[in-house]
Amino acid sequence: MSNKMAKKIWYSKCLENDWEIFNKQKKMFLNSPDVQKRYGNNFKDDLVFNYLANLPQMRPYLSYEEKVIETNRIALLKLDYDKKVKHVFFKDKELRDYLQDMPLADLQGIKQYIKDNGDFKSLPTLSNENKIQSDIFGLCLHIPYEKSGYSCYFQVADKLALTCEYKDEPLCFAMTDERYELLNNSNSKTKEDENDLKAFRLAINTIAYMNCFPSCVIDGVLKELKEVAYSDFNFCLEKSDKIIEIEKFKNSESGKSVTPHFRNYYFKLLKSDKFTHKKGQIIFVNATMVKGNSKTVLTDESIELKKEIINPDTEVIQNCKNEDEKIISELKTETKRLVEKYEYVAHPVKIEEMDKNNITRKIFSRNRQVTFNALARAKYHCEYNPNHEIFIRKHSDKGYTEAHHLILMEYQETFLPYSLDVEANIVSLCSNCHNQIHYGKEAEIIIKKLYNQRKKELESSELHIDLEDLLKMY
Ligand SMILES: [Zn+2]
Ligand SMILES: [Zn+2]
Numbered sequence: 001m002s003n004k005m006a007k008k009i010w011y012s013k014c015l016e017n018d019w020e021i022f023n024k025q026k027k028m029f030l031n032s033p034d035v036q037k038r039y040g041n042n043f044k045d046d047l048v049f050n051y052l053a054n055l056p057q058m059r060p061y062l063s064y065e066e067k068v069i070e071t072n073r074i075a076l077l078k079l080d081y082d083k084k085v086k087h088v089f090f091k092d093k094e095l096r097d098y099l100q101d102m103p104l105a106d107l108q109g110i111k112q113y114i115k116d117n118g119d120f121k122s123l124p125t126l127s128n129e130n131k132i133q134s135d136i137f138g139l140c141l142h143i144p145y146e147k148s149g150y151s152c153y154f155q156v157a158d159k160l161a162l163t164c165e166y167k168d169e170p171l172c173f174a175m176t177d178e179r180y181e182l183l184n185n186s187n188s189k190t191k192e193d194e195n196d197l198k199a200f201r202l203a204i205n206t207i208a209y210m211n212c213f214p215s216c217v218i219d220g221v222l223k224e225l226k227e228v229a230y231s232d233f234n235f236c237l238e239k240s241d242k243i244i245e246i247e248k249f250k251n252s253e254s255g256k257s258v259t260p261h262f263r264n265y266y267f268k269l270l271k272s273d274k275f276t277h278k279k280g281q282i283i284f285v286n287a288t289m290v291k292g293n294s295k296t297v298l299t300d301e302s303i304e305l306k307k308e309i310i311n312p313d314t315e316v317i318q319n320c321k322n323e324d325e326k327i328i329s330e331l332k333t334e335t336k337r338l339v340e341k342y343e344y345v346a347h348p349v350k351i352e353e354m355d356k357n358n359i360t361r362k363i364f365s366r367n368r369q370v371t372f373n374a375l376a377r378a379k380y381h382c383e384y385n386p387n388h389e390i391f392i393r394k395h396s397d398k399g400y401t402e403a404h405h406l407i408l409m410e411y412q413e414t415f416l417p418y419s420l421d422v423e424a425n426i427v428s429l430c431s432n433c434h435n436q437i438h439y440g441k442e443a444e445i446i447i448k449k450l451y452n453q454r455k456k457e458l459e460s461s462e463l464h465i466d467l468e469d470l471l472k473m474y
Contacts, residue, residue, distance in 0.1 A: 009222070011089060012149025014140035018077045018165075022048060049078045069172045072163040076138050076153040083231040084119060085138035085151075088206060089222055091238050096143055098243060099209060100202040102265055105285070107180070109269030110208050113282060115156045117211075139203060152203040166199045175200045206237070208267035211282040213240040242284060312410040320410040327366055328402055335396045337369060342376035346424040348462035350417045366421050371403045378428035383453065384446050388430040401428040404437060406450055407463060408473050415463055424457035443474055 026048045029035045039047065056062055056070035079085050090096050104110070118135035137154040150166040162175045173196045180200065183193050210217050218236040246265070268285050312320075380399035382388040390399040403426050412420050427450050429437065437443050451467050458465065 009144050011142040011144055011222075012146045014087070014142060014149040014151040015077060015080055015085075015165075016148065018073055018151075022052065022077060025052060045081065049074060049081070053078075065174050065176075069163050069174050072153045072155065072174075073165065073172065075136070075155075076151060076163075079119075079136070079138040079153070080140070080231065084233070085140055085231050086233040086235065087140045087142065087221075087231050088210070089142045089234070089236045090144065091236060093143060093146075095237060095239050095243070096141070096202060099205040100198040102201060102205050102267070104201055104204055105266035106268040107204065110204050110267060110282070111156055113211065113269050113280070114154050114207060116280065118154065118156065137207070139207065141202065141206060150199055150203065152199075154203075162200060162203060164196075164199050164203060166195075171195070173199070205267060208282045209240075210235070210237070212267055212284050213242070216240045310411070310414045312413065316413075317410050320408070323366060323409070327368070327371060330368070331371070331403065332400075333394075334372075335393065337372045338393075338396055338398050339372055339376040342373045342423075344373065344377055344423045346422070346457035346460035348460070349419040349422050351412070351419045366409070370421055370423055371426060374403055374423045374426035375401055375428045377423060381428065382430035382433055383427045384429060384433045384449060388433065390430050401430055402434040403427070404429050404434055406447075406454060407458070407465060407470065411473055418462040420463065422461050422463075424454065424461040425463060427454070437474070444471060447471060447474060 026045065029043070029048060029051075035043070035047075053071055053074040056067040059067075062070070076085065114137045115135045118137035121134060121136050135154075135156045137156075139150075139152045139154070141150040141152070143149050148166065150164060152162055152164045154162050163172065164175070165172045171192075175196065180197075183189060183197055186193075189197070216238040218238065219234070220236070221234045222236055266285050267282050270281050270283060375398075378401065380390070380401055382390065382401060390401060392398070393400050405420055406425050406427055407415070407420050409420055433446060437446050440446075447470060448467060451470055
């Protein structure tokens with residue numbers, strides 16, 4: 001087969017039907033003696049848009065929803081005419097499939113994002129002469145080897161979330177907040193409802209995806225489509241490494257190649273001031289990794305959780321000191337629970353499950369075995385400097401080191417529901433270093449080094465803290 005015969009990728013032509021309607025109407029106007037007499041050389045395309053946008057209101061048999069759909073179709077066309085619609089070309093259909101399956105766990109958050117990033121416009125309402133102020137967002141999704149793709153028009157100020165056109169036979173629907181709530185909670189959906197929901201999720205998740213994975217968004221149209229000028233906003237969309245990772249994981253889990261479903265993942269807008277950077281950024285959340293506890297996959301290195309440090313009261317501090325002393329003296333003579341070797345992958349541990357009663361009494365007890373594990377992991381050496389001299393325990397061949405909670409236990413409340421009594425937070429120190437870290441003038445140097453060694457593991461355990469805050473605790 002010659003190169004010329006090679007199969008060429010073709011893409012959906014979004015809005016093609018609506019442009020046909022527009023061109024037909026324009027031709028009619030240009031051929032109409034009445035219009036020519038009235039406007040002559042002053043004829044503008046806006047006349048056609050206005051005429052078409054007002055048409056639904058002259059049709060009393062249309063329902064309110066149908067009128068909205070028709071009006072918004074024209075509004076989107078006008079936006080496209082002004083080259084303000086975002087045209088997105090999916091590199092593969094799979095990505096579309098993932099995004100249309102992903103639940104909208106934070107719909108309000110993503111809508112807020114659309115509101116903050118859309119074009120601001122005054123829109124005429126159907127009911128009266130008043131104009132409403134709205135943030136609008138026009139989006140066309142082009143899918144390989146599919147005829148019409150998806151064209152979507154968001155309008156956030158009104159109760160309407162979206163009007164959308166999709167499928168080879170253009171199907172239009174409107175998704176109001178009310179309809180979405182109803183459909184999302186209903187067990188008996190029609191095939192059409194199901195398809196509308198899919199298209200709605202796809203549109204919302206595509207916007208989230210583009211913000212969350214900017215490295216997968218390539219500016220411009222595909223080479224094959226160079227001749228077509230779409231708008232000032234053309235993008236190609238690639239599959240993110242995060243999604244490829246999940247695919248691989250799911251495939252290896254089942255042992256065979258299956259298309260992973262994405263019902264356990266969702267996008268979320270960071271709204272809280274606790275995020276030191278990137279407030280207003282969308283992140284990708286994995287809700288399955290840890291049982292009963294969603295794990296946030298931060299997609300940008302610069303996103304950091306910042307919790308306000310809660311200063312412990314004197315009762316808590318005293319309880320913790322007593323516990324520390326108790327455990328250190330126990331450790332001095334214990335030999336039975338000294339394990340040979342211990343390997344560990346950091347993960348978050350929720351405190352409610354293990355220590356509910358103690359929370360209210362503000363005593364955060366320690367798990368002895370966790371402490372021993374941490375020492376074994378360090379091979380009974382000092383983790384500040386493994387060359388520090390240590391002695392061998394009586395009745396054992398293990399070196400004598402002491403366990404220290406890097407994030408001090410008295411600050412447990414700050415990190416709730418996650419436990420500080422986990423291997424990730426416990427370091428093994430020689431007696432000298434342990435005394436120094438609590439009472440020494442140069443404790444800062446030790447803390448700094450240990451923090452850098454443990455930073456990643458602390459984060460994997462949902463214990464987010466920066467060095468500055470950690471130093472303030474001592
Ligand atoms: Zn200590
Ligand atoms: Zn040491």
